[in-house]
Amino acid sequence: VAARPLYQRINAMIRRIPKGRVSSYGAVGALVGCDARQVGYAMAALPDGTNVPWHRVLNVRGAIAIRTDAAITQRLRLEREGVKFSAGGQADLSKHGWPKRASKRSK
């Protein structure tokens, strides 16, 4: 499994995220066996027409991490999939989080 580049393993994992759910960098990182930062790094390296639903990946708080205009696109796509955001622009990970068993801490 470790034969492929790390970012490709990460992308494969993110593709596994069901529609209408969101995961976190830390969770994905733990699943692929690397640090959360590498997940974010992999996202930044994604091509535009990628098949990876990168918009389903949020930080551990359930907020969008990116600081560019793409954040707006990300939020819109998630809302279109049924993910609701709080007033502060945060999604409820305990509700939409994935995987469900590995509940993230509500910070």
Next chain:
DNA sequence: AGGTTGACAAAGG
């Protein structure tokens, strides 16, 4: 071969 960077996270103040 070495130093810098970064779509994060957890701990400390």
Next chain:
DNA sequence: GCCTTTGCCAACC
């Protein structure tokens, strides 16, 4: 409860 500092580890220069 918010802001700052430290740790992480792969990719890039």
